[in-house]
Amino acid sequence: MSRLLAPGDRLPAILILALAALALLILIGPVVVVIVTSFTTSQALRFPPPGLTFRWYQELFDPVRSAQIHRAAGNSLLVAITVAAFSTGLATAAALGIARSGARWARAAEGTFLAPLVLPGIAYGLATLMFFSWLRLPPSFWLLVAGHAMIATPFALRTVGASAAGLDGSLLDASAALGASPWRTFHKVILPLITPGVAAGAFLAFISSLDNVPVSLFLGSASNDMLPIRLWGMMETSLDVRVAAASGVLVAVAFLLLLVMDRMVGLVRKMAG
Amino acid sequence: MEPKGAWRLALPLALAQVLFFLAPLLILAATSLATDENLSAVSGQAWAEVLGDSFNLGAAWNTLRLGAMTVLATTVLAVPLALLHLAAGPGLKKLILLAAVLPLLTSVVVRTFAWIAILGREGVINNALIATGLATAPVPLLQTEHGLILALTQIEMPLMLLPLIAAMARIDPVLLDASAALGASLLRTLRRVVLPIALPGLLAGATLVFASAATAFISQSVIGGGRLAYLPYLVWQQAMVVFNWPLAAALALTLMASVLAVVTALSALGRKVAHV
Amino acid sequence: MIRMNRRALLGASLGALAMPALPRTTMAAGSMSAAVYPGGWDEALRGVLAPALKRAHDVDVAFEPLFAVDQIAKARAARGVAPFDVFVLDPGPRVQGIDLNLFESFDPSRLANRAKLPEGYADRHGAGVAAQVVGIAYNPKKLPKPAGWRDLFKPEYASRLGLTGFGTTFGTVSLIEMAKVWGGSETDVEPLFTELRKILPQVAAVAQPAAIPGLFQQGQIDVMYTNTYTVSLLKSRGVVIEFALPETGGVAFGTTMHIAKGAKNIEQSYQYIDTMIATDVQSALSQAPYFFVPVNTEVTPGAEVPMRSIADLSKFVTHDWSKINPLRPRWIDRFNREMAK
Numbered sequence: 024m025s026r027l028l029a030p031g032d033r034l035p036a037i038l039i040l041a042l043a044a045l046a047l048l049i050l051i052g053p054v055v056v057v058i059v060t061s062f063t064t065s066q067a068l069r070f071p072p073p074g075l076t077f078r079w080y081q082e083l084f085d086p087v088r089s090a091q092i093h094r095a096a097g098n099s100l101l102v103a104i105t106v107a108a109f110s111t112g113l114a115t116a117a118a119l120g121i122a123r124s125g126a127r128w129a130r131a132a133e134g135t136f137l138a139p140l141v142l143p144g145i146a147y148g149l150a151t152l153m154f155f156s157w158l159r160l161p162p163s164f165w166l167l168v169a170g171h172a173m174i175a176t177p178f179a180l181r182t183v184g185a186s187a188a189g190l191d192g193s194l195l196d197a198s199a200a201l202g203a204s205p206w207r208t209f210h211k212v213i214l215p216l217i218t219p220g221v222a223a224g225a226f227l228a229f230i231s232s233l234d235n236v237p238v239s240l241f242l243g244s245a246s247n248d249m250l251p252i253r254l255w256g257m258m259e260t261s262l263d264v265r266v267a268a269a270s271g272v273l274v275a276v277a278f279l280l281l282l283v284m285d286r287m288v289g290l291v292r293k294m295a296g
Numbered sequence: 297m298e299p300k301g302a303w304r305l306a307l308p309l310a311l312a313q314v315l316f317f318l319a320p321l322l323i324l325a326a327t328s329l330a331t332d333e334n335l336s337a338v339s340g341q342a343w344a345e346v347l348g349d350s351f352n353l354g355a356a357w358n359t360l361r362l363g364a365m366t367v368l369a370t371t372v373l374a375v376p377l378a379l380l381h382l383a384a385g386p387g388l389k390k391l392i393l394l395a396a397v398l399p400l401l402t403s404v405v406v407r408t409f410a411w412i413a414i415l416g417r418e419g420v421i422n423n424a425l426i427a428t429g430l431a432t433a434p435v436p437l438l439q440t441e442h443g444l445i446l447a448l449t450q451i452e453m454p455l456m457l458l459p460l461i462a463a464m465a466r467i468d469p470v471l472l473d474a475s476a477a478l479g480a481s482l483l484r485t486l487r488r489v490v491l492p493i494a495l496p497g498l499l500a501g502a503t504l505v506f507a508s509a510a511t512a513f514i515s516q517s518v519i520g521g522g523r524l525a526y527l528p529y530l531v532w533q534q535a536m537v538v539f540n541w542p543l544a545a546a547l548a549l550t551l552m553a554s555v556l557a558v559v560t561a562l563s564a565l566g567r568k569v570a571h572v
Numbered sequence: 573m574i575r576m577n578r579r580a581l582l583g584a585s586l587g588a589l590a591m592p593a594l595p596r597t598t599m600a601a602g603s604m605s606a607a608v609y610p611g612g613w614d615e616a617l618r619g620v621l622a623p624a625l626k627r628a629h630d631v632d633v634a635f636e637p638l639f640a641v642d643q644i645a646k647a648r649a650a651r652g653v654a655p656f657d658v659f660v661l662d663p664g665p666r667v668q669g670i671d672l673n674l675f676e677s678f679d680p681s682r683l684a685n686r687a688k689l690p691e692g693y694a695d696r697h698g699a700g701v702a703a704q705v706v707g708i709a710y711n712p713k714k715l716p717k718p719a720g721w722r723d724l725f726k727p728e729y730a731s732r733l734g735l736t737g738f739g740t741t742f743g744t745v746s747l748i749e750m751a752k753v754w755g756g757s758e759t760d761v762e763p764l765f766t767e768l769r770k771i772l773p774q775v776a777a778v779a780q781p782a783a784i785p786g787l788f789q790q791g792q793i794d795v796m797y798t799n800t801y802t803v804s805l806l807k808s809r810g811v812v813i814e815f816a817l818p819e820t821g822g823v824a825f826g827t828t829m830h831i832a833k834g835a836k837n838i839e840q841s842y843q844y845i846d847t848m849i850a851t852d853v854q855s856a857l858s859q860a861p862y863f864f865v866p867v868n869t870e871v872t873p874g875a876e877v878p879m880r881s882i883a884d885l886s887k888f889v890t891h892d893w894s895k896i897n898p899l900r901p902r903w904i905d906r907f908n909r910e911m912a913k
Contacts, residue, residue: 032482043380046373049450050395053410056420057402060413066809067789070413070420091618113309120305130567132306134560139317140507141555143528146548149535150320152649153333157323161653169316176309178455178504185459185500186466188566219462227458230400236514240642241649245605245634245656254405256610256637259782261805262409262789263611270406277401278394333648351909409786417776418791438792439777522737522778525912533908536641537739538901539648539668 054274061267068262079268089265092253096269099250102164103232106171110228113172114179115221119213122187123195133184140177144237147174152241162244170242171232178231179224186220187213328545342542346550355525360554362445362526363510367456367502369449374456374501379490382464396457399450407451408518415443415519439521447519448509455508456501463497464490499566503559510555527551601630604837604844606658606829610637612805613660616862621844624853629843640665640741647674647832654832657841660701662741663825663893664900670697671897676831676838683846688868690882698830701848702857703865703885704799705877706742706823708816711794718795720819721750730771734793735778737907738900743781745823745891746797747903753820759895761903765910778911788813804863804876817878824888826867 056070061079063072083089117136121129139147151170152162160166190213198208214221239249250269257263331339346352381392402410414420417434425431437443467490475485513528520526527547535544608614614637625631638646640661647655647669661669669675680686680694693700708718715732723729736743751757751764776793777783785802787793789811803815829848831841847853854868865877873879879887 035482039376039379042373042376046377046453047392047395049373049446050398050453052420053407053414053447053450054398054402056410056413057406060410067806067811068409068786069789070410091614113312117306117309120302123305124302128303129306130564132310133563133567134556136306136309136313137503137507137559137563138552138556139313140504141511141559142321142552143511143513143531143548145513145528145532145535146324146544146552147317147320149541149544149645149649150324151316152646153323153327153651154320156650156653159653162655169312173313173317176312177507180309181500181504182459182462185463185496185566188496216466219465220459223458223462226397227400227455234400234404236404240638241646243636245636248637251403251405252610252637253614254403255782256614258405258409258611259785260609260611260613260802261809262785262811266403266406267409270402273403274398274401277397351912354912408783412783412786412790412792416787416790416792438787439779517780518783521783522735522780522908522911523913525908530908533739533904536645538904539645540901 057267057270058274061264061271063264063267066264068258068264068267079264080271083265083268083272091248092250092265092269095248095250095253098247099233102167102171102247102249103229105168106175106232107225107229109168109172110176110179111183111221111225114176114224114228115183115217118180118183118187118220119209119217121184122190123192133180136180137177139173144174144235145240148238148241151238155242162242162247164247167239167242167247167249170238171235172228174235174238175228175231178227179221182224182227183217183220186217190216324545324548327541328549330542333539333541339542342540342546345543346546351525352527352530352547352550355527355530356550356554358525359510359527359551360558362441362448362516363506363555363558365441365445366448366452366509367506369445370453370456370505371498371502373449374453374460375494375498378457378460378464378494379486381461382467382490393461396454396461398454400454404451404514407447408514411443411447411515411519412438415447438519439523441520441524444516444520444524447515448512451512451515452505452509455504456498459497459500459504460494461497463494463500467493496566499562503562503566506562507555507559511551602837602840603632603634604658604840605634605636605656606841606844607638607643607656607660608635609639609660612801612862616857616864617848620853620856620862621848624850625844625847628847628850629840631840631843633840633844641739644668644672644674648672652834654834654836657832657835657837658844659698659830659832661828661830662704663828663891664741664744664897666697666828666830667893667897669830674830674833676833676835678831682842683849685846685849685851685868688851688870689849690867690869690885693826693867698828699845699849700826700867701829701845702827703867703882704742704801704825704827705865705879705888706745706797706799706825707818707878709788709796709798709803709813710816711788711791711812712814713812714791714794717814717816718818719816720753721746722753724750724795724797725767725771727771727774729795731774732776732794733771734784734787734796735768735775735911736781736784736796737778737911738903740781741825742797742799744896744900744903745825745889748891748896749818749820749823749889758891759899765906768910772911785811800865800876800878801863804874805861807876808861808863815876815878821887821889822878824885824890 060068060070062075063069064074064076121133155166195208198212234251236251239252243249254266258266326335327333328342329338331337381389415437421437422434471489475489511528513532516526517529531544531547534540608617622633625633636656643659644665675697678696678698686694710718718729724733738744747764748758751761754763754767756763777787779787784796800815803813806813829845835841849868851868851870854866854871857864858866858871858874863874865873867882869882
C-alpha cells in the first residue's frame with residue numbers, strides 16, 4: 024500500500040491493516056479449531072485435544088470401516104461437479120444477456136433469477152419433492168442435480184453479473200463492427216474480462232452443492248446418499264472425530280488443487296486479476 | 297452480441313427456473329392457502345396465523361435484522377481485507393485468497409462444533425478473556441445474537457470477499473499511482489478511484505451475504521440456540537415436526553418475500569451504480 | 573491442455589473416492605431399501621443386520637439415513653410413492669404414520685421369530701425391534717448424581733442444564749415427566765412452563781437436540797435428559813457422562829419397524845424385520861459399540877441399561893402417544909414462545 028500513502032495517511036492505513044488482520048483471524052481461526060480437533064487422541068470430538076494423532080485420518084481412509092463415507096463423498100462430488108457445470112453455463116449466458124440489455128425486463132429477470140437464494144432450503148426441498156412426486160418421478164441423480172442447481176445458480180449469476188456489469192459496451196460494439204462473430208467476441212473479448220467472476224461463480228456453485236443439507240434430505244435416496252447428511256448423523260449421535268478429519272481432507276485437497284492449478288495456469292492470479 | 301438479441305441468452309436459465317423452481321413454488325403457494333397438504337379446501341388460516349401473530353412477525357423481523365447485521369459486519373471486515381489484497385504482493389495475495397475460501401471448505405456440520413468450542417463458556421474466547429484478566433467469569437457468547445453474528449460473519453465472509461476481490465481486480469494500478477502522484481490522500485483515492493469500481497462487487501456480496509445469513513437454518517438453530525427465534529427454524533419445525541404444511545408454506549413464503557424485497561433493492565442499486 | 577489437466581486431476585481423485593463404492597454385483601435373491609436413523613443406528617444395522625440378512629435370506633438391503641420425522645415427512649410428500657420399503661420409528665411418529673395411513677397392514681404371523689418378542693410387540697401395524705430408556709445424564713466430575721426430575725430445577729443443576737423442546741420423542745417424554753412432578757400430567761404440561769419460567773434466566777443452554785452432545789462434551793452444559801443408548805455411546809468414546817434413573821422411574825418406549833404403503837419388496841421386508849429381531853442379531857446389537865436395548869426375550873441387556881431383561885420394561889413409565897400427538901403441536905409452539913428472549 025506504500026505507493027498510495029501520503030503523509031497524513033498513517034491512521035487510516037493502520038485502521039485498514041488492523042481490520043484486515045482481524046478479518047483474517049476470523050476467517051482462519053475456526054478452521055484451525057477444526058483441523059486441530061481432527062488430530063485429537065480423544066475418542067470423541069474435543070477441543071482443545073488432550074494429544075495428537077493421525078488415527079482418525081487412517082480410519083477415514085479405511086476402505087472397510089469408512090466405506091459408506093467414501094460412497095457418499097463420491098456421490099456428493101459427482102453431483103457438485105455436474106451442478107457447477109450447469110449452473111455456471113446458465114448463469115454466464117443469463118448474466119451477459121442482462122448486462123447487455125438496458126431494458127426493463129432485464130431488471131425484473133435478475134430479481135426473479137435470484138429468488139431461489141432467498142427461499143429457505145428446507146421449504147424448497149419439501150416443495151420439489153411434492154412437485155416431482157406429483158409428476159410420479161422418484162428421487163434420482165438428475166432430480167438431485169436439478170434441485171441443487173436451482174440453489175447454486177444465483178451464486179454464480181451474482182458473481183458473473185458483477186463482472187459483466189463492468190463490461191465496456193463500446194468494446195463489444197467495436198468488436199462487432201470489426202466483423203467478429205458473436206462467439207469470437209465472447210471468446211476473445213468478453214471471456215477474458217469476466218473470467219474472475221466466472222471462476223468465483225463456478226467455485227461458489229460447486230461448494231453450495233457440496234455442502235447442501237436441506238435439498239439432499241428430500242431429493243436424496245438410498246442409492247444417492249450424500250456426504251453432509253452422513254456427516255451430520257455421525258456428528259449428532261456420537262461426536263465421531265472422522266467428521267473433523269473429513270473436513271481436514273477437504274481443506275488439504277482444495278489447498279493442493281489451488282497450488283497445482285496455480286503452478287499450471289496461474290488460477291490464483293486469475294481469480295485475483 | 298447486439299443488445300437486441302440479448303434476451304435469448306437468458307432463456308435457458310428462465311426455462312430451467314420455470315420447470316424446477318417456479319412449479320414447486322406454485323405448489324408451495326397453493327399449500328399455504330389450503331387447509332392441509334392434500335389441498336382439500338381453501339383456507340386463509342395459515343396466513344392469518346403468520347400475519348396476525350406478533351411472535352411470527354417478530355421472528356421475521358429478527359431474521360431480517362440478523363441478515364443486515366451480518367452484511368454490516370462482513371463489509372467492515374471484508375473491504376479492508378480486499379484492499380490489502382489489492383495492494384499486496386503475489387505471496388500475500390495468494391494467502392488472502394486461500395483464507396477467503398477456507399470457511400467454505402469446512403462443512404456446515406463440523407463448523408457448528410468449532411463454534412461451540414470457540415464461543416462456549418469453557419471455549420477459546422472465554423479462556424483467553426479469563427487468562428488475560430479481561431473477565432473474571434465466563435461471558436455468555438454461545439446462544440446469543442452477538443455470538444451468532446460473529447459465527448455468521450466467518451461463514452458468510454467468502455460470499456462478500458470473492459465478488460469484492462473480483463471487482464477490484466479491474467482497477468488499473470496506473471490509476472492508483474496517478475492518484476497518489478497527484479497528491480490525493482489515501483481516503484480520497486479510495487473514495488474516488490477504488491470505491492466506484494468496487495461498488496458492484498460490494499453490492500453483489502451484500503446480496504449473497506444477506507440472503508445466505510437470513511436463511512442459514514442450521515447455523516441459526518445450532519449456534520443461536522432455542523432462545524432466539526428466526527423464521528427458517530420455524531419453517532423447518534412446522535414442516536418436519538408438527539406437519540402443519542400450510543403454516544410451513546406461509547412462513548417460508550413470508551421469509552422469501554421479505555428477503556427478496558431487500559435483495560431486489562440492492563440489485564436495483566447495483567444497476568444504478570453500474571450505469572453511472 | 574489446461575482443461576485436460578484439471579479434468580484428469582478431478583477424474584483421478586473422483587475415481588479414487590468412488591472405487592470402494594462400486595456396487596457389489598453379486599446375484600441376490602432380492603433387494604430392498606430401508607430407512608435407518610443416521611449415525612449409530614446406521615452403523616449398527618449396516619454392520620450387523622445387513623450381513624445377517626444376506627446370510628439368512630440372500631437379500632441385499634440399501635439403507636437411507638433419515639430421522640423419524642424426516643421419514644414421515646418424506647413419505648407424506650411423496651403421496652403414495654413409497655420412498656423406501658421399511659420405516660423405523662419412535663412412538664410419536666409411529667402413531668402419526670398410522671393416522672396418515674402410511675403403512676401396509678402387517679401380519680405378525682409371517683415373522684419366524686415372533687415368539688421371542690414379548691406379548692404385544694408385533695401388531696397389525698408393525699413390530700418392535702428395540703427399546704429406549706430415557707432418564708437424566710450428567711457429568712459426574714462436575715455434579716453429584718441427581719435423584720430425579722425435580723433436582724433439575726435446583727439452582728446448581730438448572731445453571732448447568734441443557735434444555736430441548738417437544739420436537740423429539742425423548743425430549744417430549746422427559747418434559748412430561750417433569751410436568752408430572754410439578755402436578756401436571758400426560759395431557760397437562762402447564763405446571764412445567766410455570767417452573768421453567770423461574771429457572772430460565774439461569775439455564776445453561778436451550779438447544780437443538782443436534783447440538784446437545786457437543787455442548788455436553790465442551791462443558792457448556794453438564795446435565796441433560798437423554799436415553800441410555802446415547803449415554804453408552806458417548807461414554808464408550810471417552811466422554812465423562814453417567815446415566816441416572818429418576819426416582820419417579822425411568823421412561824421407556826419402543827422403536828418399531830413398519831412396511832411402507834405401496835412398498836415394492838414386501839416379502840424381503842418381512843425377512844428384514846424378522847432378521848432384526850433374531851436372537852444373534854439382537855445380541856450383537858445390544859453389545860459395544862452399538863448398545864441397543866434388545867426386545868428379544870432371550871437376550872440380556874447391556875450393563876448401562878437398568879434392567880435384567882425386556883420383561884422388566886413393564887416396570888418403566890410409558891406414555892399414550894395417541895393422547896400426546898394431538899397436543900404436541902401446541903406444546904411445541906408454546907415452548908418456542910416461552911423460551912424466546
